[in-house]
Amino acid sequence: MTLSIHAPFLPADDLEASLSFYRDILGFEVREEGPNGITVEPPGGQGTTIVLRPPAADPRLTGEERATIAELMAKGCYATILLATRDLIATFDRIQATGADVVQEPLTHPHGVRDCAFRDPAGNLVRIEQR
Template sequence: MNLTIHQTFLPVDDPDKSLAFYRDALGFEVRNDVGYEGMRWITVGPVDQPQTSIVLEPPAADPGLTDDERRTIAELMAKGSYASIVLGTSDLTGTFERVQASGADVVQEPTDQPFGLRDCAFRDPAGNLVRINQLP
């Protein structure tokens, strides 16, 4: 069996700010930008990995959600505890400096973890945790 990660979804409450973070700070290309009924889905991904994408989606677009569920999602996003993603780079220091220079919310500067990994972390404009690992 040959599986790849094709898409993952991250909730965003301000598509323009999130687009600036993923496109400008992280350097992802925009692959799709679709609006529907006042909502917006933006697909981004690494330039050299056309098969892998992140879809920035409205957090409460699912019509099956109740108002209570929508409020819970909004509360968790405001706390920065709703969603996360882990990215990898061959240049952690350079990537950290670029993202930090964009004004992103730094959660953790590059650190050698006790379990053998070097990484850093940011919050995107929606509060999602974005960890970046140093690749070998």
């Protein structure tokens, strides 16, 4: 059996602000828009998409669970996504120039990974690793 990652979900309490970040700042393309979320993907449709979805769109959640998620999102510790680039410095500089919320400037970790990090408008941690 061979599996691949198709569409992770990221919470987005303000779809327009999140769409602006992923489309206008990161350069992703809109694949699908609906009342329960927006699907974006890297340019050229590389096979993996991201669904930006308001937590309130999940009918299985109670009001208390929605409040907990909103609290965690506000703290910036609810969701993380790891992206990859070939040129970390150029990518970082371009994103930083837009005024995006920088969490970590480019750095090489002791285990050899070189990355940086931003927060999207919903508070999700967006790590970008050089590959």
